[in-house]
Amino acid sequence: MKTIIGSHIRILLMFFGALFFGENTLAQSNPSPDQIKFVRQGVRRFIFDESQNIPLAGLYPSEIIGMSAMYPSTFYSDVHADIRLENKQLQFSSDEESKLAVWFGGFNPFATYIIDLASCEGKGEIGFEFSDPEKTEQFFVTLQYNEKQILDVRQKYIQDSKELVSESILTNNNGLNNIEGKIILQMLGSGFNLFMQNNGLPVVIAQSDFAQFVDLRQKKYMQLFQSNLYLGIAEGGLSINRVESALSSGMGLADIRAITYEDGEPIFDQGRLWYTMSIRGRALPQHIQGVFSLNPTVFDLRFEGVILFDREDGLLRNEIASHLFYDRKAKSWRGLTTGFSAYANPNEKKQLLAIESKNDPRFGFSVMHASPFGMVGDIEDPHILFDTEAQKWRMLTCENNNGYKAIMLESDEWDQNYQRIAGPVKYNSTGTSIQKIGDKRYCFSGSQDRKIYIYSYPDLKESGTLDMDLPPWDETSGTRVWPNVVQLPEGYPFRYVALMMDRFNYPELKGPNWTYGAVYLYHGFE
Numbered sequence: 001m002k003t004i005i006g007s008h009i010r011i012l013l014m015f016f017g018a019l020f021f022g023e024n025t026l027a028q029s030n031p032s033p034d035q036i037k038f039v040r041q042g043v044r045r046f047i048f049d050e051s052q053n054i055p056l057a058g059l060y061p062s063e064i065i066g067m068s069a070m071y072p073s074t075f076y077s078d079v080h081a082d083i084r085l086e087n088k089q090l091q092f093s094s095d096e097e098s099k100l101a102v103w104f105g106g107f108n109p110f111a112t113y114i115i116d117l118a119s120c121e122g123k124g125e126i127g128f129e130f131s132d133p134e135k136t137e138q139f140f141v142t143l144q145y146n147e148k149q150i151l152d153v154r155q156k157y158i159q160d161s162k163e164l165v166s167e168s169i170l171t172n173n174n175g176l177n178n179i180e181g182k183i184i185l186q187m188l189g190s191g192f193n194l195f196m197q198n199n200g201l202p203v204v205i206a207q208s209d210f211a212q213f214v215d216l217r218q219k220k221y222m223q224l225f226q227s228n229l230y231l232g233i234a235e236g237g238l239s240i241n242r243v244e245s246a247l248s249s250g251m252g253l254a255d256i257r258a259i260t261y262e263d264g265e266p267i268f269d270q271g272r273l274w275y276t277m278s279i280r281g282r283a284l285p286q287h288i289q290g291v292f293s294l295n296p297t298v299f300d301l302r303f304e305g306v307i308l309f310d311r312e313d314g315l316l317r318n319e320i321a322s323h324l325f326y327d328r329k330a331k332s333w334r335g336l337t338t339g340f341s342a343y344a345n346p347n348e349k350k351q352l353l354a355i356e357s358k359n360d361p362r363f364g365f366s367v368m369h370a371s372p373f374g375m376v377g378d379i380e381d382p383h384i385l386f387d388t389e390a391q392k393w394r395m396l397t398c399e400n401n402n403g404y405k406a407i408m409l410e411s412d413e414w415d416q417n418y419q420r421i422a423g424p425v426k427y428n429s430t431g432t433s434i435q436k437i438g439d440k441r442y443c444f445s446g447s448q449d450r451k452i453y454i455y456s457y458p459d460l461k462e463s464g465t466l467d468m469d470l471p472p473w474d475e476t477s478g479t480r481v482w483p484n485v486v487q488l489p490e491g492y493p494f495r496y497v498a499l500m501m502d503r504f505n506y507p508e509l510k511g512p513n514w515t516y517g518a519v520y521l522y523h524g525f526e
Contacts, residue, residue, distance in 0.1 A: 030438030031526045033454045033485070034464030038498055038522040042299040043472075045518035046249040048112065048184055048195070048202060052303040053246035054364060057105020057227065060242050062088040074101045074135070074228070081233050089118050093237030100231055101129045104243050107225035108365070109216040110288050110306060110318060112248035113185040115229065115240065120148055120179050122236015128185060129230040130216075136160055139214060141194065142230060143205075145179045153194060153206035157214055165213050169194075169206040171510050186250065188281035188288065189217045189318045190344035193509065202251070204508040207282060211344045217315045247365060249290065249303040252280035252515045254501045255321045256484045257383070257433060259291075259362070262327040262334075262414075264385035264434055264441070266486050271295055272302075273486060274362060275499065278320040279306070280506075282513045285344035287320045289337070291362045296488060296497045299521050305363045309337060309355060309370035316367060317341040319353060323383045324361070327414075333357045334414060336382040336395070337370065351376040352397070354415035373416045380404070381482075383433045384414065387458075394458055396432045396443055399424065406432045406445050408458050422460040427453055431482025437496075444483040452483045472520040478503035481517075485524070496524025 046052055059071055064085055073083065081098035084091045092100075107130050115126065127142030140156040150173055157165040181198040190211035195202035210216070216225075229243050255278040258266045267274050272293040279290040289307045294300065307324075308316040322337035334356045342348035352375040357368040378400035387394050393414045398404040405424030411417045429445040434457060436442075441457035444466070450473065452466035466483060473479045485498045499519055506515040 030440050032464065033437045033442050033444075034467060036437070036467065036496055036524045036526055038466060038468045038496070038524045040468070040470040041521045041523055043518050043520045044299070044301065045251075046253060046303075047251045048186075048197075049249055052249040053112075053244075054248075054303065054305065056108060056111055056245040056247065058242060058244040059090070059102070059104040059229065059240075061085055061090045061240070064090075072103050074103075076100060081231070081237075089239045089241055091237060091239045092231055092233060094233045095235060097235075098231075098233045101131075101228035102231070103226055103228050105227045105245050107222060107227050108245065108247075109187050109189050109221060109316075110247070110308065111187055111245045112250070113187065113227065114242075114244045114246070115183040116242045116244075117180050117183060118239040118241045120145060120236075120238050123147070123234040124236065124238075125154075125230075125232040126179075126238060127183070127230050129228040130221075130225050131228065132224045133226060137225075139210075139216070140230060141185060141192070141206075141208075142232070143179060143183065143196075148178050148180060150179050150196070150205065155208055155210065157210070165210075169208045171207055172203065172205050172508050186248070186281065187216075188286035189316075189341070190215065191282065191286045193282055201507075204506070207510060209283070215315070215344075217317065217341075217344075219314055219316060222316065247303075247306050248279070249292075250279040250281070250288070251506050252517055253277045253290070253292075253519055254280055254287075254482070254514070254516055255381070255431065256482050256499045256501055256519070257321075257323055257431075258435075258484060258486050260323075260325045260385070262325050262329070262386045263388060264325075264436070267326065268489070273497070274304075275484075276307075276322050276324055277519075280515045280517075282509055282515060283343065283511070284340045284514065285318070285342070287340065287514070288318045289320050289322055293362075294499070296486075297492065301499075301519060305361070305366060307361050307366045307368055309341075309353065310367050311353070311370050311372075315341075317370065319370065321381050322355065324355075325384065331358075333359070333361055333368070335368075336384050338380040338382070339372075340380075349376050350378060350380075352379055352382055356415075371415065373418075375418065378404075381430060381432050385434055386414070390458075393418075394434070396434050398429045398432055398445075403428050405429050406443065406455065406460060408443075408460055410458070422458055425453070425455060425460050426462070427451075428480070429453070430480040431484070433482070433484060435485050436487050437485075438487075444485055446479070446481045446483055448478070448480050450479045452481075468522065472500045472502040472518075478516075494523040494525055498522040498524060
């Protein structure tokens with residue numbers, strides 16, 4: 001009898017022990033997100049980092065054999081400046097007024113253009129001419145100088161030999177007594193920023209919104225226009241180290257979101273996580289959708305390409321705040337983006353767009369088809385996934401309800417007919433995303449409250465806040481950052497990683513601008 005009782009006791013102990021430890025193991029595999037400690041590992045701000053540039057074209061004097069064929073010149077004056085290759089530099093000089101353009105590549109209205117000016121003597125102007133081969137349409141951006149000092153920055157637009165626009169766009173000339181260094185033109189589709197870099201950070205000296213007289217987002221300009229180094233030498237000469245055009249990671253990154261599969265799982269490819277980030281320009285229609293990758297065990301963030309969007313209206317649009325996913329069943333790259341390009345045209349309205357491409361859009365210069373699907377208004381930052389249990393497409397996004405608030409929607413189709421099922425939440429929201437912690441989904445949102453909020457999925461019930469040792473803000477800065485928490489597979493030295501940005505704008509830009517920020521890397525530990 002004692003043996004039987006003892007056996008029953010042992011069985012009961014084994015049963016309750018298994019139950020306890022099983023629940024404990026389950027709890028460990030499904031930690032609450034607010035119990036994860038995120039520890040900052042590093043921070044970087046790319047500021048026209050040339051090691052990240054994706055080259056488009058260049059004029060490199062040390063490579064030139066056959067100047068007239070490789071880089072043909074067009075003279076706009078009777079006097080032709082003397083052009084020489086010497087000491088790995090391209091040198092121009094003239095005792096009388098001479099105007100010329102030197103071809104160096106094709107045209108991309110979303111590229112960054114650089115003149116590396118070694119020396120400058122006398123008086124004249126230097127900059128860029130973008131034009132068709134017959135010169136029937138020309139767009140100039142030039143710096144006027146006298147004895148190395150910048151006098152003015154001007155833009156000029158000529159059509160059929162008629163000068164339609166000629167105006168000063170100089171915004172800052174404080175402390176820029178030396179034109180020598182790098183002239184950096186950041187083209188942004190419907191506008192540009194112009195920087196001068198001698199020592200230290202590039203300094204903003206001019207900016208323009210030119211879409212009211214020429215919309216360079218029109219496809220015809222990329223197809224027909226060419227890029228030229230423009231020189232107007234009144235007297236003296238210049239020496240140039242190089243001229244380049246490239247896709248650039250710019251001077252601020254934001255709106256960081258992991259690229260995923262259709263079910264929301266992050267894509268790991270070549271041992272790297274993949275992200276979309278907004279390459280900041282200035283105003284709302286002037287940012288560019290960038291693609292970046294990262295080995296999550298180190299901080300080797302790498303610029304991979306840019307994505308433009310085609311609505312079949314003749315324009316290439318620079319939408320941002322996108323979520324890109326690969327739909328394995330459809331064998332297609334799909335996603336949602338926010339139509340900020342509408343702000344370049346007063347007759348258009350901001351809206352969410354469904355995007356798709358059969359080609360992998362992560363590399364180089366890509367264009368995705370974009371279609372409206374009825375979500376017009378002040379809505380942004382969408383995150384989409386297919387919930388296999390509910391057999392529904394779910395979208396978490398932010399809608400302006402007396403301030404941006406997170407809402408959850410669902411549909412039977414990925415690109416139409418969404419209906420709200422939860423929200424708006426109580427708190428200000430930005431950068432909304434859905435990620436798994438363990439095998440359970442949660443919703444994350446930045447806010448203006450100096451907190452990263454956590455909500456349940458899909459009903460958006462408050463579930464705490466994210467614990468960070470050093471958040472990406474201070475007492476003076478905005479705190480509406482994107483959380484971007486990602487769970488790593490088994491085998492990594494930590495289970496969670498987060499990339500976030502700060503909200504520090506680039507200095508000296510005039511008017512409304514959203515030109516943040518630096519990128520912060522966090523590792524998460526249970």
